[in-house]
Amino acid sequence: MQDHPNVVAVQDALDAAGAATAAGEPSRVVVLDDAVHTAAAAAEALGVTVGQIANSLIFDADGRPLLVLTSGAHRVDTAKVAALVGVAKLGRATPEFVRAHTGQPIGGVAPLGHPKPVRTLVDRALAQYDVVWAAGGVPRAVFPTTYAELLRVTAGDAADVA
Template sequence: MQAHPNVIAVQDALDAAGAAGSQVIILDEAVHTAAAAADALCIEVGQIANSLIFDADGEPLLVLTSGAHRVDTGKVAQSLQIGRLKRATPSFVKEHTGQPIGGVAPLGHPKPVRTLIDTALRQYEVIWAAGGVPQAVFPITYDELLRVTAGTPADVA
């Protein structure tokens, strides 16, 4: 699985961005939820950066939210002045990220995706994000995640 093209793309993007210490690892089993990922890593569910792709008036929006809560789509849409913000279909996610739902990484996409990063993640020394497939994850700090994604800090819950 370490040789999967998505995993390689994510690791290459991390390396190119100079994300020191962020190495994609492969878990024994796929982790499709924040709770499953937290259990596999023996960490708090809030340390998981859920990667959620939304359809924002036809454009992709990636929201990296703490696994401890849900995105308030109305709040996010209003703050970004988006007319319609809805959960993206699996085909929309794949088209814009090249990655499957459950494994969407914050980077390593065919082209940059507008990204919001939940300020609730700031409280953790290390957070974990998906690595391109449901079995892959990597550790990163909040500040590094902001930097490597060119993301915008946001209160999304």
Template sequence: MQSHPNVRAVQEALDAAGALDGAGRPSAVRLLPEAVHTAAAAAEALGVGVGAIANSLVFAADDAPLLVLTSGAHRVDTAGLAASLGVTHLRRATPEFVRQHTGQVIGGVAPIGHPAPLRTLVDTALERYDEVWAAGGVPRAVFPTTYAELLRITAGIPAEVA
């Protein structure tokens, strides 16, 4: 599984960015024993609070891709987010749309390692955690990082999304 193209792409992006984990070490993709498709399942597998999971949610914002990295502890307020972004339609993307723009499947979408950079918002609620965990390109892969690193490596914009 470490040789899966999506996992390799995420690790290469982490390496190229010099991404660090919460302890200041180089961030590395880790494989879990089983796939985790929800923030709660990932938190349980990692032994962390669900709020420390950075969900990668892809939306169609007036048909353009938008990646929202949100704390697993809450849901995105799509109406409020659409209003703050000034978009007419903000809807959860279809699996096909997600794969087209990220090269990854729902449940394993990483914040990085996509064919092209995506406009990215990073939930400010993630800032309260010393270390956060994000998907690593497939549903069994995750990597540790920090809120500040997520902003830096994704060129993300801090946002209140709930």
């Protein structure tokens, strides 16, 4: 699984960005034994709190993709986020829309490694954690990072999304 094209693309993007963990080491994609399709499952597999999981949620923002990286402890307030980004409606993206814009499946969407940059909001709630875990391109892959690194490597905007 470590050589899956999506995992390789995410690791390549992490390397190109010089992404680091809280300890200052290069951020590396880790492949888990089982798929973790939810923040709760990922937290359990990693032995961390659900709030430390950066859910990567793709929304359809008037036909354009919007990636919201939210704490696993939150639900995105779509009306609030729509107002933040200036769209009339923020809708749940179809699996086809997600794959077309990220190249990755729902449940494994990483914050980076997409064919083209995707506008990104990063939940300010993630800032309270020294270590944040994000998806690595497939449902079994994750990588450790920090809130500051998520902002930097995604060129994302800090936002209150819940």
